[in-house]
Amino acid sequence: MRTLPVSALAALLLAGAAIPPASAESAERGGTRWNGAWTAAVQRPSTNFYPNWSQQGFENHSVRQVVRMSAEGTDLRIRVSNAYGTAPLRLTGASVARAGEGAGVKPGTVRTVRFAGAASVTVPAGAKAVSDVVRLPVKAGERLSVTLYFAAATGPATYHDLAQGAFSYRASGEHLRDTGAGAYTESSLSWYYLEGVEVTGAPTRKAVVTFGDSLTDGYGATLGADDRYPDQLSRRLAADGRPRPVLNLGIGGNRILNDSPCFGEKATTRFARDVLNQPRVGTVVILEGTNDLILGYADASRFPCTAPNTRVTAAELIEGHRALIRAAHAKGIRAVGGTMIPLKGSKTDVLQYPAEAYGAIEAVRDEVNDWIRTSGAYDAVVDFDRALSDPAPGKSDLLNPEYDFGDGVHPNAAGYDAMARAVDLDAL
CATH class of the missing domain: 3.40.50.1110 (SGNH hydrolase)
Structure with a gap:
């Protein structure tokens, strides 16, 4: 060799x-200090340890993903990765909430996630998008549910295969603000497109x-x-x-x-x-x-x-x-x-x-x-x-x-x- x-x-x-504008060197841009609270290493779509949805991707699907925070903050933002996409990714909408049981979330905690003020965003192939600030205080050890809705076909999905910490859930149609789990009839042991959650507002x-x-x-x-x-x-x-x-x-x-x-x-x-x-x-x-x-x-x-x-x-x-x-x-x-x-x-x-x-x-x-x-x-x-x-x-x-x-x-x-x-x- x-x-x-x-x-x-x-x-x-x-x-x-080289650090993209939304990452490490911008962690303190504008006086705001951002800290990583959760992340996953993204992978190219493949058949892997478990059956997963990466190769087929999504179309008219809401994907709710549960992640554990390792840092506290008063505000948060999410990172969405299209690192292995071969075409622009259209994210129609997103929300975040405190996780409940299974695919359920805690009532009163659902927040709409925006990108440059818009509810939707197009992520170029090979790139990532970082959301606007979301006002939702979180504690270290707390679980969040991040829900992404894709109206149009995504093609094969950038993902992380071994989401051993929690399940992800899928529903047909737009269910961004559902607090109940009823629409989320399918589950997966992988995370999709979600690359990170960052927090600010607390000494870390x-x-x-x-x-x-x-x-x-x-x-x-x-x-x-x-x-x-x-x-x-x-x-x-x-x-x-x-x-x-x-x-x-x-x-x-x-x-x-x-x-x-x-x-x-x-x-x-x-x-x-x-x-x-x-x-x-x-x-x-x-x-x-x-x-x-x-x-x-x-x-x-x-x-x-x-x-x-x-x-x-x-x-x-x-x-x-x-x-x-x-x-x-x-x-x-x-x-x-x-x-x-x-x-x-x-x-x-x-x-x-x-x-x-x-x-x-x-x-x-x-x-x-x-x-x-x-x-x-x-x-x-x-x-x-x-x-x-x-x-x-x-x-x-x-x-x-x-x-x-x-x-x-x-x-x-x-x-x-x-x-x-x-x-x-x-x-x-």
């Missing part, structure tokens, strides 16, 4: 890190961005319970008296060095958009590399999403990590490295690999983890590997059974709690 020198990779990241520390793959995205967490490791880290910070936004920018299946038709651009490409362009980021926690190792041995004829099945070396992965660190540091962002967790016990079809490959995979994992722990390249380290490994003698390359979701690789809710507890809050 041909890789660029670290300096060249970092230069490419920085060249791609700079955000922590958690960046990675399905271990950050939260595969194996309790559906709808917001118990992924970034959620639990947010609660730890609040309980310790130092609340700050914790933004989840994980993508299930993501890799450092290779793009995927389903699992997002490689980390060294998407880092600029997903980390550097967030408003007021202070720290990024990077947990990547597992899929680079495993998917090199996957069978793309059975699982097309895993292509290209490129085997990587420890030196190549370390070079990718160094590029991410340099890009973060160039923007004044603290970089915290997470060690890769045990892989030997994988029981899933996609993540299984030949027995003879285990030694090679483990050797690379050990070398990269040792570099993360000892090189000093990162500003701090979170040892997720040791936090989740089986404590029994001779089993440290296996996931602790108490933390196993059931596939030998992904944690359950207790495992994600162990990951959150492994983070030294002072290191952030």
Whole structure:
């Protein structure tokens, strides 16, 4: 595999890190300081972990999406992304409200969302739209429902596949201000077009961005319970008296060095958009590399999403990590490295690999983890590997059974709690 020198990779990241007017550098424009309260890394439409609506898109549909705030504010605004659209996206209307049960919202809290004073907006292909200010006070930990209505056919939809924290709901016709759930007869485990919610009006520390793959995205967490490791880290910070936004920018299946038709651009490409362009980021926690190792041995004829099945070396992965660190540091962002967790016990079809490959995979994992722990390249380290490994003698390359979701690789809710507890809050 041909890789660029670290300096060249970092230069490419920085060249791609131009911040659009509605993002980080405008976080304090006009005296208003905006903070990220929720976000998701957008992906191109695809068939993925779950059945989803991304490839068919929407036509005469209201899409109600539930998201958890990690920061408080008196006012908010939303970001709508058409990053992977091939044509302009016509958003006919939008609303936001405090979430109720399921697709229901709390009466008296529904607010119309406008864009440059208009109820509708057209988002060019490859672009995003940021709404006007919406007066709706929110608290950290509170859930909001954002409803988008598309009258005309959208075509395939920019989306985020693994919305483990909450369901999204779909209704035929315009139901932006419905407080009841009756019209919303379909549900999905993905988010569509909605890229972020920002808040203002309350003192807030700079955000922590958690960046990675399905271990950050939260595969194996309790559906709808917001118990992924970034959620639990947010609660730890609040309980310790130092609340700050914790933004989840994980993508299930993501890799450092290779793009995927389903699992997002490689980390060294998407880092600029997903980390550097967030408003007021202070720290990024990077947990990547597992899929680079495993998917090199996957069978793309059975699982097309895993292509290209490129085997990587420890030196190549370390070079990718160094590029991410340099890009973060160039923007004044603290970089915290997470060690890769045990892989030997994988029981899933996609993540299984030949027995003879285990030694090679483990050797690379050990070398990269040792570099993360000892090189000093990162500003701090979170040892997720040791936090989740089986404590029994001779089993440290296996996931602790108490933390196993059931596939030998992904944690359950207790495992994600162990990951959150492994983070030294002072290191952030």
